Amino acid sequence: MRAANDAVYNQNMRVTVGVSGGIAAYKAAELVRALQRRALDVHVVMTEAATRFVQPLTFAALSGHRVITSLWDEAQPEEASGGASGIDHIGEAQLSDALVVAPATANILAKFAHGIADDFLTTMYLATQVPVLVAPAMNVNMWEHPATQANLEILRQRGVKVIEPGTGVLACGMVGPGRLADPEAIADAVWNALGKRHDLAGEVVLVTAGGTREALDPVRFLGNRSSGKMGYALAEAAQSRGARVILVSGPSSLHPPAHCEVIKVTTAEQMRSAVLQRMAEVTLIIKAAAVADYKPVSVSGQKLKRSGPMTLELEPTADILAEVARQRRPGQLIVGFAAETENGMENGRAKLLRKGADAIVMNDVSGDNTGIDADKNAATFLTASTAIELPEMPKRKLADRILDEIAVLRKPRAVVVEMDQPTAQARVLSESDAPPAVRRSLIVEG
Numbered sequence: 001m002r003a004a005n006d007a008v009y010n011q012n013m014r015v016t017v018g019v020s021g022g023i024a025a026y027k028a029a030e031l032v033r034a035l036q037r038r039a040l041d042v043h044v045v046m047t048e049a050a051t052r053f054v055q056p057l058t059f060a061a062l063s064g065h066r067v068i069t070s071l072w073d074e075a076q077p078e079e080a081s082g083g084a085s086g087i088d089h090i091g092e093a094q095l096s097d098a099l100v101v102a103p104a105t106a107n108i109l110a111k112f113a114h115g116i117a118d119d120f121l122t123t124m125y126l127a128t129q130v131p132v133l134v135a136p137a138m139n140v141n142m143w144e145h146p147a148t149q150a151n152l153e154i155l156r157q158r159g160v161k162v163i164e165p166g167t168g169v170l171a172c173g174m175v176g177p178g179r180l181a182d183p184e185a186i187a188d189a190v191w192n193a194l195g196k197r198h199d200l201a202g203e204v205v206l207v208t209a210g211g212t213r214e215a216l217d218p219v220r221f222l223g224n225r226s227s228g229k230m231g232y233a234l235a236e237a238a239q240s241r242g243a244r245v246i247l248v249s250g251p252s253s254l255h256p257p258a259h260c261e262v263i264k265v266t267t268a269e270q271m272r273s274a275v276l277q278r279m280a281e282v283t284l285i286i287k288a289a290a291v292a293d294y295k296p297v298s299v300s301g302q303k304l305k306r307s308g309p310m311t312l313e314l315e316p317t318a319d320i321l322a323e324v325a326r327q328r329r330p331g332q333l334i335v336g337f338a339a340e341t342e343n344g345m346e347n348g349r350a351k352l353l354r355k356g357a358d359a360i361v362m363n364d365v366s367g368d369n370t371g372i373d374a375d376k377n378a379a380t381f382l383t384a385s386t387a388i389e390l391p392e393m394p395k396r397k398l399a400d401r402i403l404d405e406i407a408v409l410r411k412p413r414a415v416v417v418e419m420d421q422p423t424a425q426a427r428v429l430s431e432s433d434a435p436p437a438v439r440r441s442l443i444v445e446g
């Protein structure tokens, strides 16, 4: 249950409500109110079609802010301030803590899914990195159309939260799914998204990603199939949850997430020195990189020529994870990755104990569609006392699940209590799932 005095804690959190052109546009006014009851600062963006259903003035009056209806409005000082870009859609994207589109038309879902940016709302969607929620509302046939369902699936895969419509008599007279979800339920979903987003605020997270390469000669190297997808997903997820992120990456064709500090390395030794150099400032190290275990004893200065069978002499590389664990300072969390093809649990736990890490994420890399270079992965999050199965899912989603488990490791023993004034007795209510700002005010034991 939410504390009655939540209102004072969230005033600096800003939510953008996108209103698109459906018959339920008028219900967005209720959503604005429901969000304001949670003391969120609400800004409204309307599509051109939405303005045919409801006047922008309604939302301006409710929100107390100018309503943006076009890409081509003059930038107002209010919107251009706060250290964000002076370009309206970029500024709104940067200043906002969540974007919720309600109602979301079939058209807006299609544009979001396919990256069409021909008005303010669709351009802002592409520019933002905050949680995005859509609450569709439409005629049942439009809702059930394969095109709409395919677009929704694309958005879900991308991490957009779809707030399912309700079933009932629709404005068009038909019966079926397509009614805008209850504004209170939409506001709750926004609230949850905000809470998750900020649970790593204050953490400085160093993520290693990709594979390393050990040179054999000027053109050849020993490497592995790691793409960097898991590490990059972790970096992006940690950043979107409020952490400052340093990404130490081996060669990868991926675009690093915006706003992460990226340190590019090639060899295991370069990765080791980059990690050790930055250790002092980080609070959490996630070692998702596939670092070479061996490197050639000598590197040929000239390209090796074909001349019958060849034996390579290899020597072990430095064990970065063990070294990091040895040098850790109090409060630093260290999470390693282990790619196993056999005896996963046994090897994973042995690695955990041997290296002195707080947790090991164990990948089963024996499958075709998961693990190294794949878009999906399944893992076991292993600590000294627990083994949490994380079933096959897209790597970006898995990244969030891994961070959920890391956040549990980090969590102080905290309970929410209610004080009974006359007897001064404390009664345990629960652990709060509210955003951190609220949680801080309720935690009595840290």
Ligand SMILES: Cc1cc2nc3c(=O)[nH]c(=O)nc-3n(C[C@H](O)[C@H](O)[C@H](O)COP(=O)(O)O)c2cc1C
Pocket: 019, 020, 021, 022, 023, 024, 047, 048, 049, 050, 104, 105, 106, 107, 108, 137, 138, 139, 142
């Ligand atoms: C009276 C009327 C009601 C409409 N209701 C809906 C609706 O509930 N859901 C929907 O997806 N489209 C609805 N449409 C169609 C959209 O308005 C149309 O697809 C428009 O291009 C949406 O633009 P937007 O997504 O930029 O707001 C309706 C159209 C009209 C004329």
